[in-house]
Amino acid sequence: MSAHALPERKAPSGAFAFFRKRGRLSAWRLFTFTLCVLVAIPLLVVASSLLHPDRETWRHLADNVLPELIRHTLLLTLGVSVAAGILGTGLAWLTAVCDFPGRRFFSWSLMLPLALPAYVTGFVLVGLLDFTGPIATLLRQWFGPQVRLPPIRSGGGAALALTLALYPYVYLLARHAFLSQGKRALEVGQSLGLSRRQGFLRIALPLARPWIAGGVALVAMETLADFGTVAVFNYDTFTTGIYKAWYSLFSLPAAAQLASLLILFVFVVLFLEQRLRAGMRYTPTGRSAGRERLVLTGFGRLAAPLFCGAVLTVAFIVPVGQLLWWALGVAAQDLDLRYWAYLGRSLLLAGMAATLITATALLLAYARRQQRGALTDAMVRFATLGYAVPGAVLAIGIYLPIAWFDRLYIGLMGELFGREAGPLLAGTLLAMLSAYLVRFLAVAHEPLAAALQRITPSMDEAARSLGLCSRQLIQRVHLPLLKGGVVTAMILVFVDVMKEMPITLMTRPFGWDTLATRIFEMTSEGEWERAALPAVALLVAGLFPVILLTRQTER
Numbered sequence: 001m002s003a004h005a006l007p008e009r010k011a012p013s014g015a016f017a018f019f020r021k022r023g024r025l026s027a028w029r030l031f032t033f034t035l036c037v038l039v040a041i042p043l044l045v046v047a048s049s050l051l052h053p054d055r056e057t058w059r060h061l062a063d064n065v066l067p068e069l070i071r072h073t074l075l076l077t078l079g080v081s082v083a084a085g086i087l088g089t090g091l092a093w094l095t096a097v098c099d100f101p102g103r104r105f106f107s108w109s110l111m112l113p114l115a116l117p118a119y120v121t122g123f124v125l126v127g128l129l130d131f132t133g134p135i136a137t138l139l140r141q142w143f144g145p146q147v148r149l150p151p152i153r154s155g156g157g158a159a160l161a162l163t164l165a166l167y168p169y170v171y172l173l174a175r176h177a178f179l180s181q182g183k184r185a186l187e188v189g190q191s192l193g194l195s196r197r198q199g200f201l202r203i204a205l206p207l208a209r210p211w212i213a214g215g216v217a218l219v220a221m222e223t224l225a226d227f228g229t230v231a232v233f234n235y236d237t238f239t240t241g242i243y244k245a246w247y248s249l250f251s252l253p254a255a256a257q258l259a260s261l262l263i264l265f266v267f268v269v270l271f272l273e274q275r276l277r278a279g280m281r282y283t284p285t286g287r288s289a290g291r292e293r294l295v296l297t298g299f300g301r302l303a304a305p306l307f308c309g310a311v312l313t314v315a316f317i318v319p320v321g322q323l324l325w326w327a328l329g330v331a332a333q334d335l336d337l338r339y340w341a342y343l344g345r346s347l348l349l350a351g352m353a354a355t356l357i358t359a360t361a362l363l364l365a366y367a368r369r370q371q372r373g374a375l376t377d378a379m380v381r382f383a384t385l386g387y388a389v390p391g392a393v394l395a396i397g398i399y400l401p402i403a404w405f406d407r408l409y410i411g412l413m414g415e416l417f418g419r420e421a422g423p424l425l426a427g428t429l430l431a432m433l434s435a436y437l438v439r440f441l442a443v444a445h446e447p448l449a450a451a452l453q454r455i456t457p458s459m460d461e462a463a464r465s466l467g468l469c470s471r472q473l474i475q476r477v478h479l480p481l482l483k484g485g486v487v488t489a490m491i492l493v494f495v496d497v498m499k500e501m502p503i504t505l506m507t508r509p510f511g512w513d514t515l516a517t518r519i520f521e522m523t524s525e526g527e528w529e530r531a532a533l534p535a536v537a538l539l540v541a542g543l544f545p546v547i548l549l550t551r552q553t554e555r
Contacts, residue, residue: 028367032376035364035383039438042397043389047263049256057254065241069258073224073237073265076159080223083163085216088170089208091311093200094304096178097186099293101301106308107175111168113315115542117499118165119228119519120535124319125161126152126232127326127528158233164315165229166222170215177208186294196294217273224265225390227502228516232523238262239502242392246506256400259393270388320539326532334533339518343537346498346514350541352429353436354444354494360437361444361489362482365452384442391439395506398435402426427509435503440496444489451485491544498541 094100095107113121128135129152139147150156181204189199205212227239236244238258245254296304368380386394406423413421425431455478463477501516508517515534522531 026371028370029376029379031363032367032371032379032383035360035441036379038434039383039386039441041401042394042435042438043263045400046256046259046393046397049253049260054253054257057251057257061254061257065236069236069238069241072155072230072235073262076155076162076230076235076237077220077223077265079155079159080162080166081216081220083159084167084170084219085212087163087311088167088215089174089205089212091167091308092171092174092178093204094308096175097181097204097294098296098300098304100296100304102305102308106305106312109312109316110171110308111546112312112543113165114168115539115546116165116316116319117228117535117538117542118162118222118226119232119501119523120323120538121165121315121319122158122161122229122232123519123523123528123531123535124322125157128318128322129157153233153235155233155235158230158235161229161233162223162226166219167311167315169218169222170212173211173215173218174208177211178204181207184292214273217269220269221266221273221388224262224269225392227390227392227505228520228523231520238265239390239392242396243502243506246396252396252400252403255396259396262390262393266388266390266393323532323536323539326529327536330529330533334530339533342513342515342518342534345512346516346537349429349432349504349514350494350497353433353440353497354490356433357437357440357493358444358448358486358489361441361448362486364441364445365448368449369452380445384445386438387440387442389439391435391500391502392506394435394439395503398431398438399426399507402431427507429509429512432503432507432509435507436497436500439500439503440493443492443496447485447488447492448482451482455481488545488548491548495541495545499538 091106091110095103095110127133129149130136131149136149139149185204185207186196186199189196189203194202225239226237227243230237230240231243238261242255242258242262245251245258364380364383368376402425403423406426409424410421413419459477460473463473468476498514499516501520504514504516505520508514513521515537518534519531519538522528522534
């Protein structure tokens with residue numbers, strides 16, 4: 001055949017060329033790329049507002065709100081990060097390395113505050129410690145009217161609530177690091193002539209530094225993303241500024257400009273977190289290291305359980321007890337059909353989101369398994385980046401392109417058919433689920449990826465040698481082994497969606513109130529007792545992942 005008879009193959013162009021240069025374009029890689037695009041759209045939409053600054057909007061923000069928002073956000077993030085870092089590290093050291101009465105109980109119970117959303121802890125603290133609250137009233141009755149507690153509706157109050165709710169992130173990671181050390185770090189220090197305190201500060205603490213810093217980075221990102229807690233304390237940060245710009249000023253450009261600045265804060269924290277994780281090195285130490293503990297004696301043997309008990313009491317027992325007390329008081333009044341509607345919508349929304357996100361995360365984990373390589377790893381990492389982005393930013397980033405599409409749709413319907421049409425996507429469950437998918441894909445992906453790693457290629461080869469086809473391999477081998485990871489992923493996403501507040505508030509269909517929005521509505525009006533009933537429902541749902549987490553860490 002002559003050369004000119006052969007049809008010339010056109011060189012691939014654009015995104016397809018990018019893939020083909022690095023490997024075969026497959027459905028798995030195309031699926032991963034599509035998820036990356038879905039994550040990139042809201043981030044690019046929000047970030048693009050920096051490229052087209054509205055001078056009037058920026059002048060208004062700079063003159064009226066920006067200095068206070070920046071100061072509050074930085075102070076709150078710094079304060080909560082430092083406080084949660086110290087508290088979580090101290091508790092982790094005590095329960096992992098030291099031996100004292102009640103250590104086994106405190107080692108798992110100190111994780112229980114994870115089940116309480118920070119905004120629930122916040123409104124309980126306000127209800128108890130405000131000027132008209134029972135504690136302040138009791139103190140005035142006992143010691144006279146001149147006795148005043150520090151104002152709880154302040155930045156300090158918000159920092160206290162966030163610290164009590166978020167310190168378990170540092171506790172979990174630091175405890176893992178200290179468990180692998182045991183008391184050997186102290187013994188090494190003593191062999192070098194150091195005291196126990198010097199051994200802790202100069203050997204044990206630096207060895208655990210990457211894990212502690214990783215936990216502190218998580219706390220910082222959660223603080224930057226928080227909306228409900230700062231709203232309870234009337235302490236304006238970027239998230240409340242975004243919400244007010246959208247709903248109070250009806251200014252989407254101002255909300256987008258604030259969201260773009262918040263993204264810059266988040267990416268700075270992400271950069272620092274990546275730098276710190278790069279220093280992590282895993283060294284097998286054997287399980288015996290965790291069993292060698294320092295037996296406390298004298299004052300330390302009494303002080304350790306008292307300290308752990310005080311933290312558990314303030315962070316979990318008192319808030320839960322107060323919630324139950326308030327809930328019992330208003331149950332007869334509030335437990336009507338409306339409440340069951342809030343509960344039903346929350347369960348329906350969380351169930352749909354958990355199913356959608358877990359299925360997507362499972363396909364993503366399979367894509368990484370089927371198409372190994374640096375490119376796939378990078379795309380999977382980008383697709384799961386949304387968890388680091390605050391919900392308020394994602395709500396803006398999802399809403400703007402949807403609003404643009406709706407305007408286009410309404411215009412086309414008018415031109416082509418001469419009739420008025422309503423919005424097609426804005427204020428629908430599809431918009432909410434899209435935002436949830438971007439936000440919580442990482443939550444489902446992590447347990448599924450870990451479960452999939454346990455299925456080795458040799459297991460696949462053994463199954464195929466027995467005559468199983470691909471469908472039978474998935475049905476009879478993979479799915480039974482993945483069942484635990486799937487259940488864990490669905491529960492984690494289910495609970496996170498139940499608790500999620502800014503996305504639900506900003507993208508929900510009209511009249512689609514849930515338990516989280518009911519709490520926001522009641523706390524905005526200062527009705528702490530009536531907010532307790534939905535908060536108890538969220539608490540019960542939040543206990544499931546904490547129990548799962550506890551079982552895993554105790555193995």
